[in-house]
Amino acid sequence: MSTMSIGLSVFALMLALMAIRVPIAISMFVPGAVGYLMLSGWHPLLAHLKGAVYGRVAGYDLSVIPLFMLMGAFAVQGGLSKALFDFANALLGRFKGGMAMAGILACAAFGSISGSTVATTATIAQVAYPEMRRIGYNGRLATAVLATGGTMGVLLPPSVTLMVYAILTEQNITKMFLAAYIPALLAAVGYLLAIAIMVRLHPEQAPAARAASSGEVMQAAGKVWPILAIFFVVFGGIYGGLFTATEGSAIGTILTFAITLIRGDMNRPRFVNAVRSAAQTSGMIFMIFIGADMINAALALSQLPMQLADLVAHLQISPVVVMAGVMLFYVVLGCVMDEMSMILLTVPTLFPVIMGMDFFGLGGPDKALWFGILILTVCEIGMIFPPVGLNVYIMNGLAKDVPMAETYKGVVPFLITDAIRLSLLIMFPALTLWLVHRLM
Numbered sequence: 001m002s003t004m005s006i007g008l009s010v011f012a013l014m015l016a017l018m019a020i021r022v023p024i025a026i027s028m029f030v031p032g033a034v035g036y037l038m039l040s041g042w043h044p045l046l047a048h049l050k051g052a053v054y055g056r057v058a059g060y061d062l063s064v065i066p067l068f069m070l071m072g073a074f075a076v077q078g079g080l081s082k083a084l085f086d087f088a089n090a091l092l093g094r095f096k097g098g099m100a101m102a103g104i105l106a107c108a109a110f111g112s113i114s115g116s117t118v119a120t121t122a123t124i125a126q127v128a129y130p131e132m133r134r135i136g137y138n139g140r141l142a143t144a145v146l147a148t149g150g151t152m153g154v155l156l157p158p159s160v161t162l163m164v165y166a167i168l169t170e171q172n173i174t175k176m177f178l179a180a181y182i183p184a185l186l187a188a189v190g191y192l193l194a195i196a197i198m199v200r201l202h203p204e205q206a207p208a209a210r211a212a213s214s215g216e217v218m219q220a221a222g223k224v225w226p227i228l229a230i231f232f233v234v235f236g237g238i239y240g241g242l243f244t245a246t247e248g249s250a251i252g253t254i255l256t257f258a259i260t261l262i263r264g265d266m267n268r269p270r271f272v273n274a275v276r277s278a279a280q281t282s283g284m285i286f287m288i289f290i291g292a293d294m295i296n297a298a299l300a301l302s303q304l305p306m307q308l309a310d311l312v313a314h315l316q317i318s319p320v321v322v323m324a325g326v327m328l329f330y331v332v333l334g335c336v337m338d339e340m341s342m343i344l345l346t347v348p349t350l351f352p353v354i355m356g357m358d359f360f361g362l363g364g365p366d367k368a369l370w371f372g373i374l375i376l377t378v379c380e381i382g383m384i385f386p387p388v389g390l391n392v393y394i395m396n397g398l399a400k401d402v403p404m405a406e407t408y409k410g411v412v413p414f415l416i417t418d419a420i421r422l423s424l425l426i427m428f429p430a431l432t433l434w435l436v437h438r439l440m
Helices: 003-019 024-040 042-057 060-077 080-092 098-114 117-134 139-154 160-169 173-201 214-239 245-262 268-301 304-313 319-333 339-355 364-382 390-398 404-427 430-439
Strands: none
Touching: 003 024, 003 268, 024 042, 024 268, 024 339, 042 268, 060 080, 060 098, 060 117, 060 160, 060 245, 060 268, 080 098, 080 117, 080 214, 098 117, 098 139, 098 173, 098 214, 117 139, 117 390, 139 173, 139 364, 139 390, 139 404, 160 173, 160 268, 160 339, 160 364, 173 214, 173 245, 173 364, 173 404, 173 430, 214 245, 268 339, 319 339, 319 364, 319 404, 339 364, 364 404, 364 430, 390 404, 404 430
């Protein structure tokens, strides 16, 4: 077999293992090891394994992931999500569909602390969904709103997926954080507009508006200040150059734990659950790292990425069309893979291809930031895109009274706003890069 054939066979075997529900890390590691063995032999494979695994998990940069995961776990166990939702609902309850809009904003705010899409969706949904149903929200709208709002955890700092991309491509994590804010703001605005339009076209899906009194707003604001304090200390320090992202994650973890302890929301069982949850999630991420490194090493030996880059370079088509094709590829891949696996598997192959093309005259660092935000935007779409939108499955597990098909119908308007946002980000890179250039 030629090296090209081996590379394609490795990729096909990986997809076949995923299709039969073999864990993602194993689905990548086993084909990678087999391909590496066929291309180099036993001794090079063992030599690679001896150093590659330790080298991957021992890196200082990776410590930012378990620290931010632990910070998010403390926030979940400490009950900070309810305070966020109550405050957003107090502000927006005066509008038709206001509680649904509050769910979007609560997901955005909690995602900026937890850094996890799954944790954001599950946590906010447990607080918001029963209340939305109690006052008369349609099940389709309620589940679609919370499933969609949770996707913002992919893009909003300290998104774990965003940090993984920065580490893989050797980009500055602080700049990646800054590049994500305007696209995330566009997402929130698009989702709020979609809700406003839906409840006017279908008023039966949401109850009448109820304005909160000034006293209720102030009471809700009094409970949300710890979250704002954590955000401003951690990210203000990072952007202000007082400490690195890794140091900021450690400070944020300590602050979150201290605040939940002072509020009386943290006890020993919750502490143990938080540590266990962060350890399990971090372990899963590191295993996927190892599996992705193995298959990417085999693909590199097969020279498949280089041949792909050469093929794309000789195509007589616009780079923007190539980028649109790459985004479509990610949407399709999102039907069978989670966002972390997609990033780890595809970025080492596609990143050199994109960096070798000219997009609007962008320099290398700007191009890397822009491409990363585009990938994360498509990962957001994949979280609710049929037939395997992970957030839809999470909502289906929490809202058993609403058929999954109804939730998929409900997310269609949000997918339309996502498509518009993705198109704008592709055509206007300044939307991604303006804040980075302004502050850095």
